[in-house]
Amino acid sequence: MSNISMLLNGFSVVLTFQNVSICLLGAILGLIVGAMPGIGSLAGVALLLPLTYKFNPTSAIILLGSLYYSNMFGGSFSAILLNIPGDSPAVMTMLDGYPMAKKGRPGQALFCANISSFIGGAIGLLILTFLGPGMASFGLHFGPQDMTALLLVAMTSIGYLVGKNPIEGIIMTLVGILISSIGMDPQSGAPRYNFNNMYLMGGIPFVPFVIGTVGFSQVLRLMSERNDRVDDEILKQRLTIKGSLLTRHDFRRMLPFAVRSGVLGTFVGVLPGAGATTGAFLGYAINRAFKSEESFGSGAIEGIASCEAANNAAAAGAFAPLLALGIPGSGTGAVLLGGLMMWGLSPGPLLFRNNPEFAWGLIASLFFANLIALVIAIGLIPFLIKILTVPVKIIIPVVTVICFVGSYANTYSMYGVVVMFISGIVSYICEKSGYSTAPMILSFVLAPLLESNMRKALITSQGSLRIFFTSPIACTFIIILFIIISFMIIRYFSRSSKTTMEGGK
Amino acid sequence: MDKLLIIALTLSLILPLHSKGSQEVAQTDFKPTKEITWYCTSKPGGGSDIYTRAICEIAVQNGLLDKAPIINYKTDGSGEVGRNEVANIGQNADYTLLTFNSGDLMPMVANTHNRLSNFTPIAIMATDKQLLFVNPNKGKYSTFEEAIRAAKGGVQIVIAGSKGDDLELYGMLIKELGLRENQMAYITNDSTADAITSGLGGHVDFVMSKPAAASEYVKAGMLVPVLALSSSRFAGALNSAPTLNEVNSMYNNVELPVWRGVVGPANMSKEAAKFYSDMLFEVSCSIAWKEGYLATYSLESSFLDMEAAKAYMEEYQTAYLKKIGK
Secondary structure: OOOOHHHHHHHHHOOOOOOHHHHHHHHHHHHHHHHHOOOOOHHHHHHHHHOOOOOOOHHHHHHHHHHHHHHHHHHHHHHHHHOOOOOOOOHHHHHHHHHHHHHOHHHHHHHHHHHHHHHHHHHHHHHHHHHHHHHHHHHOOOOOHHHHHHHHHHHHHHHHHHHHHHHHHHHHHHHHHHOOOHHHHHHHHHEEOOOOHHHOOOOHHHHHHHHHHHHHHHHHHHHHHOOOOOHHHOOOOOHHHHHHHOOHHHHHHHEEEEEEEEHHHHHHHHOOHHHHHHHHHHHHHHHHHHOOOOOOOOOOOOHHHHEEEEEHHHHHHOHHHHHHHOOOHHHHHHHHHHHHOOOOOOOOOHHHHOOOHHHHOOOOOOOOHHHHHHHHHHHHHHHHHHHHHOOOHHHHHHHHHHHHHHHHHHHOOOHHHHHHHHHHHHHHHHHHHOOOOOOHHHHHHHHHHHHHHHHHHHHHHHOOOOOOOOHHHHHHHHHOOOOOHHHHHHHHHHHHHHEEEEEHO | OOHHHHHHHHHHHHHHHHHHHHHHHHHHOOOOOOOOEEEEOOOOOHHHHHHHHHHHHHHHHOOOOOOOEEEEEHHHHHHHHHHHHOOOOOOHHHHHHEEEEHHHHHHHHHHHHOHHHHHHEEEEEEEEEEEEOOOOOOOOOOHHHHHHHHOOOOEEEEEEOOOOOOOHHHHHHHHHHHOOOOOOOEEOOOOHHHHHHHOOOOOOOEEEEEHHHHHHHHHHOOEEEEEEEEOOOOHHHHHHHEEHHHHOOOOOOOOOOOEEOOOEEOOOHHHHHHHHHHHHHHHHHHHHHHHHHHOOOEEEEEEOOOOHHHHHHHHHHHHHHHOOOO
């Protein structure tokens, strides 16, 4: 039977009153969970899992799948409006989303994030439908040397965040790498930089760290500025869906970036251990090389489209190895895998053959959840952007509470709150001193993945760097890496010479 | 008068005995009257979480507990914070339980000063053992004997596995084979699923896994078991894998049974520990446990009550501390 007829069968499973209701519930919960900083899809799915034991497996996976998927939509809300990422992939959305909201276009930023998420998701799901098992096998070809080279390409996105202060940027990048190395050595399991502290043995948790670095430091900044005035531009906004619509020009600007990121993100999602966060980072880094009307990082609609489409597509792509091979592509995938076993199914290479109604029912439900999440998310825009009109004296305590609750919810302990508090204060001081914290966050996310893969590759090659040039995939990425770096160097020198010439006149 | 004196004397001797006896009955008859907090030092959705929740659910379903315990996920410091908290709990010791596996004991004694003496062992519920698998389509070696020969001939062999007990077992294996780490290398992955992924991609020579994680790939013909890391062969589809001694009689079998247990704080009363141990025995006898948990995750039933579990865990800790030179 062709994939289309299997998918249609899947829709016949999903489109019952019970499953549509469950899918709707999952999509709403996913949006809420995604929008709440600190919780994320992993905790959302894990907390809901015990409630699904009494469900039949298809209904249960529809609930969890739609929650996971719509969570990707919700993550951008707080990133754009509060400069606090709802989940880790939304870190990149924050870079352009928040400046765009500050420019007086919060509705358009949210609309762009939602429509890009939908486009990325649709591309990812279409690729999953037609090439799912093939893509899963493709992902297996990526060994640690290939992942290392790919992550080095993703690391170049840090270069764009360094901006006009390269030395400060490099220092903050190295600080991020240093902080990420606290915890357990990924190969030997020995504690590293923990100073005999049991909490540090598990490392610095990502979500509280980011909430502190971005969210709590912003609270401190707002407090120090003592500015109670709400931005006039935002007050003038029409708080309606119509007022938030993208213009035809905006849509033309974002579409090619969303499509490119959709395809790229899907393939990143398939790769072992890469996940939606790496997808968003790579989507941003690769698309940065293409011409955009506004520069990335300054509130460019292209920047929002690049990362939002990529992270939703990666979430769809991650289902390919999960369903075709039983390999979870992320922490959330691992929880879903545990769920499959609890429901009496056998996840693995025979799932599509032995339980086609389940596998295709899930894929059909993801299509449905993608559409539902878009409709609900767009409907919420007028209510969401009202957040920006709330006076600073109210925003400060509210955001502070969100920072504390989000940090606690992520770690289930006060340790997360302490990490958030300290990183917030340190980041505030850094930002005040002209050290941007964005390169630190990016290196903090990517460095552990890079270290783990590089060390695995070097164990395999007995320490020889040749492994990065003998593998065709790794070699291709190394060439791309050199091209990107060369492009950045050429651009830096051409700008410097242009500035010198203008100064001479 | 004499009769009255005899009756009074008899009563005066019996009553204290009776009151003491009543006290004894009350002490052994512990039954939880408050909420039980069950610490789990792994994240929700993982193996330890599923194990903990399976016990709780069966205990409530079978009327062994009136109310499901509250599961407290304490994952800080790779679980060490949670284990330390249980070890030092003051009040509520009779209402605190901890999921405790061999994979928890090893890093705990290696990296911290926390020891088994800070806990009250309550039961061991199940054990698991590992095998080595090869990808028949991409693997260079079809038997483990070929790999040993290649390693001794100067070709590096790479095994992928998970952390904790897998890493320890790898150390035992190369020691028995008389090989060095650069002759037979080991890549530590965050999970067995990651190790299997690298095996399916042909990036390593062998994958170390427990039966549950690999069974579907064996059924699909994507992985083939080549070495049972056990003192005897496994049953069913894994029966084709020989033990190390069967591969070559000059080697002893290598095994590191991975046990899943439950402990309480050191100051938990004997009565409470006995109650929980008996409760876990009832859980281990239930069909839901045997078919719903052990069969699903291909674990071996190996119930040990509080006394036997204590002896087993202590022996395990002593051997491990000696091995790491502590």
